[in-house]
Amino acid sequence: MSLREKKAAKKKEEILRSASLVIARNGYKNATMEDIAAELLMTKGSLYYYFKNKEELLYKCHELILSCAMERLEELFLENLSAREKMQRAIKVHLDIVIQEKEVFNLIGKPEQIFSEENIVKVFQKRDEYAGIFDRIIDEGVARGEFIIDQKKMARMMILGAANWVQVWYSSEGQYGKDELEEIYAKYLLKILL
Amino acid sequence: MSLREKKAAKKKEEILRSASLVIARNGYKNATMEDIAAELLMTKGSLYYYFKNKEELLYKCHELILSCAMERLEELFLENLSAREKMQRAIKVHLDIVIQEKEVFNLIGKPEQIFSEENIVKVFQKRDEYAGIFDRIIDEGVARGEFIIDQKKMARMMILGAANWVQVWYSSEGQYGKDELEEIYAKYLLKILL
Amino acid sequence: MSLREKKAAKKKEEILRSASLVIARNGYKNATMEDIAAELLMTKGSLYYYFKNKEELLYKCHELILSCAMERLEELFLENLSAREKMQRAIKVHLDIVIQEKEVFNLIGKPEQIFSEENIVKVFQKRDEYAGIFDRIIDEGVARGEFIIDQKKMARMMILGAANWVQVWYSSEGQYGKDELEEIYAKYLLKILL
Amino acid sequence: MSLREKKAAKKKEEILRSASLVIARNGYKNATMEDIAAELLMTKGSLYYYFKNKEELLYKCHELILSCAMERLEELFLENLSAREKMQRAIKVHLDIVIQEKEVFNLIGKPEQIFSEENIVKVFQKRDEYAGIFDRIIDEGVARGEFIIDQKKMARMMILGAANWVQVWYSSEGQYGKDELEEIYAKYLLKILL
DNA sequence: AATGAATGAGCCTTCATTCAT
DNA sequence: TATGAATGAAGGCTCATTCAT
Known part of the structure; x- marks a missing residue:
């Protein structure tokens, strides 16, 4: 270059x-x-x-953040850790991004309202990839007997949904610090899988 | 009248x-x-x-739905049930609304982007009232020894956040029926409190 | 209405x-x-x-004038006249419109540069209809032995082209009055068909 | 240089x-x-x-083509031919250019819409020069008794107008080849002058 | 009570033009 | 000479809002 x-x-x-x-x-x-x-x-x-236009700009914006997040998660996934540990760390990473990138992240509830056909497909694809890592962690956990859960997809949805919502209410000046919050979320959300 | x-x-x-x-x-x-x-x-x-203007219309819209939801929850709260049972039912009611009133409900992540000062305050107030019922159920559960949890507010946020996210992905033509979904969510989200 | x-x-x-x-x-x-x-x-x-947008406005504009012109020509065509007389009158009518409606008329050389697919088709259709009347007059003339011409379509193109060009140079303050001009054009252009 | x-x-x-x-x-x-x-x-x-700017570029563009055309016509004019022959050849040359240089040629109906004062004058001058050659051919023909026509300027306008219009509809994939078309046009348009 | 019509502000987008390098 | 980058003005379009009827 x-x-x-x-x-x-x-x-x-x-x-x-x-x-x-x-x-x-x-x-x-x-x-x-x-x-x-x-x-x-x-x-x-x-x-x-x-x-070339606003949509492309917004799309790239969304993509960039998702890609960065993916990288961090991929890396994490490859580490030699128990599924529990992985999941907790993954939740923390996710929260990190959610808090930092308020709104730009996963949280476009309805991409249809923002993107046009062409990009929607790509957005959903990327998202699925992203969520897929959580799925893989869950699968791993179940395989190893660390997690007991039948509705794997739904459990993932709950975890990500709960984490995404943080973006709505979290304020750095609030009662909890970021690290503290991450700790607590990781701890309690894990329970869903146990 | x-x-x-x-x-x-x-x-x-x-x-x-x-x-x-x-x-x-x-x-x-x-x-x-x-x-x-x-x-x-x-x-x-x-x-x-x-x-008088679009904002008022949207605000009333938001208010109406929240009020209806409140009513159902208030009623539920007064019933003679265990905290666990109440929470599970409350989650189901909440999901019911989330699914039915996709988007109009709680889910305006950032009312600041839609409402002006005057209404934002009222929106947050209403929301707090709404969430307050969940808090009360949790308090009850803790008091009775049914729930074991230190971070009550956060636990409530997790539960509502997870439930709200359903609105993003749920489709009536999808894999799960509404009732089934509610059952599963109620079951797993409860674990957070145990 | x-x-x-x-x-x-x-x-x-x-x-x-x-x-x-x-x-x-x-x-x-x-x-x-x-x-x-x-x-x-x-x-x-x-x-x-x-x-609904600029294109529609322009299109309707073009259509209106063409329709008015059509009406006048249709009427003329039905009159009981010799082909020569009809053609001369048709030329005059056409010139009338060309002069009056400078630019808005037939003269969008390349509708592709102005209209989008959907309207282009309609524009060409209308135009063909319009030109069709001239064709019919020529056919009539040939059938009756008034005109002697092999290349009927081309003859029509020549006549309309010559007339259309008037729009480029004609000025009401110029050397020739409108009526005079129409007379002369009708006279000379007819020769093409003889 | x-x-x-x-x-x-x-x-x-x-x-x-x-x-x-x-x-x-x-x-x-x-x-x-x-x-x-x-x-x-x-x-x-x-x-x-x-x-120096877009207008100059466009202007030079227009000028270049007109100059090339002029050259060909000047040459033709000096040849030792009957006026009829000259006119027919001139028509063919003109058509040649019209077809080749679709749009760039004479055909800017309204230079006012493209050029500013300064250039418009020059455009009209050049055009007049160009048209002047046709006028001279007509004059020659009238002088020699080959053409019978009172309205010389108008006849020229008709001929050039008819030829210019070709640019609008001609397509190399159409029914007529270029040479054939030129032949026909030259033949019929000449009639105007006879 | 309701409507047709009009307005104006705001936004996206295009494009000729400029300029430092 | 040529380019990458930036600018600003202009134009199309949307939409909440107003108002006379």
């Missing part, structure tokens, strides 16, 4: 970060191209040099 | 129902006054006779 | 007329919704109450 | 050719600087090294 390309890639990432910020603040629907550009002291026109 | 007023009240409710439908279909942000009116074979102008 | 509908229909026509004016002045591509609205002391937003 | 200048001149011509292509494909208004540059594997910024 040439210097130029690197620079452009970096700029793209900056834009995505800016977009994430704005989305986190205002939500997908309220995030305007103007806002996103202003955050970077650019004009909205410039964004179109990097992304 | 005069006949006039009764009629108006009835119409208001019709509008709210229509709005709920549209919101369920398209989401808060995508629900236009036009859509809502069309559903009732009215014109959007007429809506302003009953509600 | 109710009074309301009549009024709306009238407004639609007014808009089309305004659009025709603007198109005539600035061309299809340069005609902005703003311009069209301003002509009627409206705001551009209002136009969307009557037409 | 230095080597530098020669190179630049060559490049300019390449750009004009590319522009002609794009214009032919998309029309004047739809031809973007980007398109024109892309055709040459350049970036649009570079175009401004050779032309």
